[in-house]
Amino acid sequence: MATTSSQWTRVRHRRAAVMDEALDHAVALMSEQGVGALSVSEVARRMGIRGPSLYKYFPSRHAFYDALFARGLASQQAAVRAAVDGVPRGVPRIRAGATAVVRWAVEHPALAQLLHWRPVPGFEPSPGVFAPAEGEMVDVRAEFAEAVRLGQLAPGADSDEVVRLYTVVLSGLISQQLANQPGATYAEGVFSRLTEIAIDSFLSPHFS
Numbered sequence: 526m527a528t529t530s531s532q533w534t535r536v537r538h539r540r541a542a543v544m545d546e547a548l549d550h551a552v553a554l555m556s557e558q559g560v561g562a563l564s565v566s567e568v569a570r571r572m573g574i575r576g577p578s579l580y581k582y583f584p585s586r587h588a589f590y591d592a593l594f595a596r597g598l599a600s601q602q603a604a605v606r607a608a609v610d611g612v613p614r615g616v617p618r619i620r621a622g623a624t625a626v627v628r629w630a631v632e633h634p635a636l637a638q639l640l641h642w643r644p645v646p647g648f649e650p651s652p653g654v655f656a657p658a659e660g661e662m663v664d665v666r667a668e669f670a671e672a673v674r675l676g677q678l679a680p681g682a683d684s685d686e687v688v689r690l691y692t693v694v695l696s697g698l699i700s701q702q703l704a705n706q707p708g709a710t711y712a713e714g715v716f717s718r719l720t721e722i723a724i725d726s727f728l729s730p731h732f733s
Contacts, residue, residue, distance in 0.1 A: 544582050546572060548596055551589060555635040560644040563589060587648050590639065594650040597636030598657055604629040605661075615672035620724055622665070623695055627720045628711040630699040641699050662688070673733075682731035694727050 550571045555563055565586055566576040583589040608625035612618045630637035638644050640658075650658075666688050673683040681687070702709070702716040711717045 547579060547582065548592060551593055552635055560635055560638045565589060590645055590648045591651050591654050593636065594639055595654045597640050601626065601629045601640065602657060602661060615675045616677045619668050619672065620721060623724045624720050626695055627698050627717050631702055631711045631714060631717050634703050634707060637699060641696055676733055678731045679733045691727060694723055698723060
């Protein structure tokens, strides 16, 4: 006879599987019709279930977006971690991280819009979901500080203002690419392929 623990484990696995499937369909729907076009009833239809059934997993449309934001952020951060693994600290890692962010955005345009724009009126990620993004900025700030410590960048680069401007450069590359040449690969993109040049141009006044 199955134990209570194993029964609850199966329930959790089933719940996670349903939520993952729903999010997969949601991403597909946003890719087809736009991020703001997410419909809980349409996701349910594609899953072959009744719309109200999904509210057991996502109590509101904004809860759906919150889960999508969390998925996108985790995916982007995993891509950055993989890209910087083994890369020397400082400027080389800043370049690698920037390239990874833009490449990920080009490859995941629907989720990238949710992360980098505000395409859904009234939606903001919940504090718990957004917390890893704040942690990511702490890591970026630390990398700029390390580049200064290593003598790669001048002392002025170790500032919140410079890091904010760095994120503006990335957001600009992503926005221009997704808005003007959707569907292009990172290498094909007239804006995305300029990422390393853009980062070097941004950093050049700060090179020591």
